[in-house]
Amino acid sequence: MLQIQNIRENQESIITALKKRNIDAAPMISKVLELDEKRRSIQTELDATLAESNKLSKEIGMLFKTGKAQEANVLKEKTAGLKEASKKLGEDLNTTAEELQQELYLIPNVPHESVPSGNSDEDNEEIFKEGDIPTLSEGALPHWELAKKYDIIDFELGVKITGAGFPVYKGKGARLQRALIAYFLDKNAEAGYTEMQVPLMVNEDSGYGTGQLPDKEGQMYHVQADDLYLIPTAEVPVTNLHRGDILAESDFPIKYTGYTPCFRREAGSYGAHVRGLNRLHQFDKVEIVRMEHPNNSYQALDEMVEHVKNILRELKLPYRILRLCGGDLGFTSALTFDFEVFSTAQDRWLEISSVSNFETFQANRLKLRFKDENGKSQFAHTLNGSSLALPRVLAGILENYQTEEGIKIPEVLVPYCGFDIID
RNA sequence: GGAGGAAUGGCAGAGUGGUCGAAUGCGGCAGUCUUGAAAACUGUUGAGGGUCACACCUCCGGGGGUUCGAAUCCCUCUUCCUCCGCCA
Known part of the structure; x- marks a missing residue:
């Protein structure tokens, strides 16, 4: 399996090299890059949501500890929305990551420069x-x-x-x-x-x-x-x-x-x-x-x-x-x-x-x-x-x-x- | 196959709901000391994502659940250990 970072950085040379295998990798590569882009943007959003929710949880913990149960309960309500959002984002992330993985499995290794092109x-x-x-x-x-x-x-x-x-x-x-x-x-x-x-x-x-x-x-x-x-x-x-x-x-x-x-x-x-x-x-x-x-x-x-x-x-x-x-x-x-x-x-x-x-x-x-x-x-x-x-x-x-x-x-x-x- | 117990960082081993990515010891790395080494002492030391770099996020066998919050509670799977059965 090719490394996604490698594909990101060298897509042109990878496509050229894969031509030696008589395959046009361009559609696969762009699909992979698209999914990778999507995966990362979902990841970023999820991370931000989780960060917010972690922060609130800590505050709630502190409030309970200092006996301010009422204030804590107010915050609790705020977490409900975050929880729902992160659940959905988590599911999206999983599907996208899985799709990306499946696409990556389909791309063969990049031939060494000394490999001659040929059909059979x-x-x-x-x-x-x-x-x-x-x-x-x-x-x-x-x-x-x-x-x-x-x-x-x-x-x-x-x-x-x-x-x-x-x-x-x-x-x-x-x-x-x-x-x-x-x-x-x-x-x-x-x-x-x-x-x-x-x-x-x-x-x-x-x-x-x-x-x-x-x-x-x-x-x-x-x-x-x-x-x-x-x-x-x-x-x-x-x-x-x-x-x-x-x-x-x-x-x-x-x-x-x-x-x-x-x-x-x-x-x-x-x-x-x-x-x-x-x-x-x-x-x-x-x-x-x-x-x-x-x-x-x-x-x-x-x-x-x-x-x-x-x-x-x-x-x-x-x-x-x-x-x-x-x-x-x-x-x-x-x-x-x-x-x-x-x-x-x-x-x-x-x-x-x-x-x-x-x-x-x-x-x-x-x-x-x-x-x-x-x-x-x-x-x-x-x-x-x-x-x-x-x-x-x-x-x-x-x-x-x-x-x-x-x-x-x-x-x-x-x-x-x-x-x-x-x- | 049946009955019990267990799974935490390279290893050993704490941790039973919040400040825990996780004490401590060993090991590894760097340094001090030394002619050099050892010992001793000091510091450092998991992986992945993300970022120009930070921030931040995830991971305590795998998956799912409860909860504002899980290494810690529940379900399930896998593996290992002990005993029984079978057996080359």
């Missing part, structure tokens, strides 16, 4: 590419065929017990997945991220805190009986760890990592591109989250990008990095880099990580602040990234590492797996 993922800017694309032998298979051939992932079994998009990992497939999780967590810990195990269901406040609500209501599984949401990413519970906090400057940087299953309804996505592991309702992911001083957040973002690069290098997977264009940028993000692994057998790029700086957009909703050097409260910057999303990394490994003898295990994973080939 076709306009994302490739900024880095690395790793050799393997030459596979004749008859190389996509991962869903490999999964069947070596009996390591069973999609039909998942359908039986739950439904489409909930695969069952078996034997060496399960072990490889667990190895990846452990390997990612170890790499993250090595880089100074503290491992956290967090709840997989969150309340509504947490959903609003990181921006999934109200924007992406339909994408989360909602447990209605208890009004809880299954997390779509560890970003939600981990970032909300500091909801409402006022940190000291010396608390920065705050670096967390966490492994969680993620649940996404992904309503309405079917077809060839969602086959196998490409898109699931439940998948595993290891996430990194940072809370930073605003002066340092872009350096932190670079560090996160470098960190993910290192992991992919070690796994020896061919990958590229994209700077997302305005049209593809997430609602809450100011700048996002996507990592994609090239899946040779599918002959396409698969998104495996997304690393973003939200600047103060989430912090404003979370009320996550810190005391600056002057002792003033300021919003912190929040960032997060996948390091990494499991299914597509798994798909990439299965497809790129397949040989006639079987699927080789990347060297760094062998100690975690306890075997070096799936055959």
Whole structure:
């Protein structure tokens, strides 16, 4: 959520920047400013009314104390009108503030200056590419065929017990997945991220805190009986760890990592591109989250990008990095880099990580602040990234590492797996 | 799930209708002293709105009510503690 003060002061530049997202924010902005104006004028009027009524109450108290009950009763009558007025003003204030809040929820984050304009993922800017694309032998298979051939992932079994998009990992497939999780967590810990195990269901406040609500209501599984949401990413519970906090400057940087299953309804996505592991309702992911001083957040973002690069290098997977264009940028993000692994057998790029700086957009909703050097409260910057999303990394490994003898295990994973080939 | 008790500032903990945004202690910050540190002493120290800056307004778990006036009384929700039940 954008800060109202920021909108007041920079409306022109905000509207210009939001054009990169292909939206004309001018009507929203002027509505917000209008409501803000209205809110403040009601507030001022209410304050004056309350001040008057507080003053009278004090006088009445004094009069009763000194035994002048009659004079007090005269004053009492005067308060009746004030009371009525302040009640009405209070109601107006609430409705206006609520309306303002709802409008503010609709405005996405302002893209960073480096974000290119564009309409869709076709306009994302490739900024880095690395790793050799393997030459596979004749008859190389996509991962869903490999999964069947070596009996390591069973999609039909998942359908039986739950439904489409909930695969069952078996034997060496399960072990490889667990190895990846452990390997990612170890790499993250090595880089100074503290491992956290967090709840997989969150309340509504947490959903609003990181921006999934109200924007992406339909994408989360909602447990209605208890009004809880299954997390779509560890970003939600981990970032909300500091909801409402006022940190000291010396608390920065705050670096967390966490492994969680993620649940996404992904309503309405079917077809060839969602086959196998490409898109699931439940998948595993290891996430990194940072809370930073605003002066340092872009350096932190670079560090996160470098960190993910290192992991992919070690796994020896061919990958590229994209700077997302305005049209593809997430609602809450100011700048996002996507990592994609090239899946040779599918002959396409698969998104495996997304690393973003939200600047103060989430912090404003979370009320996550810190005391600056002057002792003033300021919003912190929040960032997060996948390091990494499991299914597509798994798909990439299965497809790129397949040989006639079987699927080789990347060297760094062998100690975690306890075997070096799936055959 | 049943029965009782509780929720106050970073923490501990007073406050049961008016001068309480709230005593006191600890912690934090600044200073005095000291070669430096510690101790001691002095001062300072919640958040939000509003204003050029003041004034002023709101907040004592959340919401609602009584009253001229609520941290204090009433209703309700949530959470925590104790006991019982169930249970990985």
